[in-house]
Amino acid sequence: MKIKNICCIGAGYVGGPTMTMIAAKCPHIKVNVVDINNDRIALWNDSNVDNIPIYEPGLSELVGQTRGKNLFFSTDVNAAIHQADMIFISVNTPTKTYGVGKGMAADLKYIELCARQIAAVATSDKIIVEKSTLPVRTAEALRSILDNTGNGVNFDILSNPEFLAEGTAVTDLLNPDRVLIGGEDSDRGRAAQQALVDVYANWVPKKQILTTNVWSSELSKLTANAFLAQRVSSINALSELCEVTEADVNEVARAIGSDSRIGSKFLKASVGFGGSCFQKDILNLVYIAQTYGLNEVADYWEQVIIMNDHQKRRFAKKIVKTLFNTVSGKKIALMGWAFKKDTNDTRESASIYVADYLLNEQAEVVVYDPKVTSEQIYSDLDYLGTRSHEENRRLLKVVKNPLEAVHKAHAAAILTEWDEFKHFDWEIIYNNMLKPAFLFDGRILLNHNELEDIGFNVYTIGRGE
């Protein structure tokens, strides 16, 4: 079967970039990306491609090349479902905030709504692709909804989890380490799997396209994120030990990373991992293990989250302790709000928690981030529910200029590893700050010897003072 028309439900950080890449590499396929969020779709359709709703290096250029040719963004979900041979479900699957599994399980209500809508609208056979990250065995629930509420047409369900990282989405999609496609063990299932293999084979070498059963594919996505986050928590655990033993965490990371069995990637100690998925997916894995009664398995993975929470908290505590045990009324500049560089995404960013901790200590927090809007920053704080909307706006300021952030500040803290921070004139910054001027490097980003020569008191993750 040759795919000619693809629909993707969900125009977010995954749906937008992945479908843009498919459209760019498969000019013979028409790709409709649909979403219920009118504002988001309007931005994807903005005449100025620089205004697309997601900041990713190289993405706006790619959208500019394909939009209106074979890539379309719309809110007409039914029309796109109706036309499609293959439908990707790429909606959000956040942690449940209510009921059974609250705070742990993935909330599958958006997935179920999609399945019900597809079943109601489809009048021809469709291949349904799980692109969202889902608990293992979700395809079983999808099949039940599709088969019991549909119009008698055939549905084939594939699992095709996405492994792109934000900030490098375009290069990750262009040169993926692997594409994973899980399919059902039947003639129809294998044919559907092959149809999706053929789509990716337009640019991904065949040996990098892995096919498995549906359950392995669903579980591999949660496992990949759990392993990646576990490495960060492992090195962060060691960073605390380094700080009290005169070992240097970067040197330890280099030493262990040179062992080819360990490998050098994902060993950068930090103020703690953020992002929409690591925490959510591990909590989901823990919850799944618990529901099967596998308590040791659940406890093992939960420790990755416990260590990450500890790392964020101890960084904030360190600021207060170093500033003579009080930050009340003291201006502290937070440099960076995004959860990593080269993205405007702030979900679960360590900055949110560090800011909240400092605000509780009555600090005067000022934030500078090159890509995140002030609306987003306030909405992240409001979401925590620690204090009122008005108080958050009164106590925390967002500025567009780094010098304004540090002017008369007692301390500056690096929370996102933006390249531009490395190129700041730190001497000018030092001259603008109150003395003693403290610098807390939560990303081990800057040249600390140079900063100390300028006069800063520097604290960094993973190295004693």
Ligand code: NAD
């Ligand atoms: P997102 O919140 O940016 O986008 C999801 C979109 O789906 C939203 O725009 C929302 O309006 C839309 N939506 C929800 N229900 C809908 C419905 N019934 N009909 C139409 N549109 C609907 O989320 P995201 O970051 O793109 O993540 C999507 C999925 O991909 C999640 O399961 C996530 O775990 C997974 N994932 C994310 C990343 C990442 O880097 N963000 C990477 C790999 C996998």
Ligand code: UGA
């Ligand atoms: C992560 C995975 O890397 C992707 O493969 C996956 O598709 C995605 O989650 C997902 O499922 O959403 P992402 O969260 O976009 O991607 O970004 P990462 O580069 O993994 O960084 C996550 C967090 O860990 C960031 O806060 C980053 O600063 C932190 N990190 C990463 C470290 O602190 N140290 C490291 O060595 C690496």
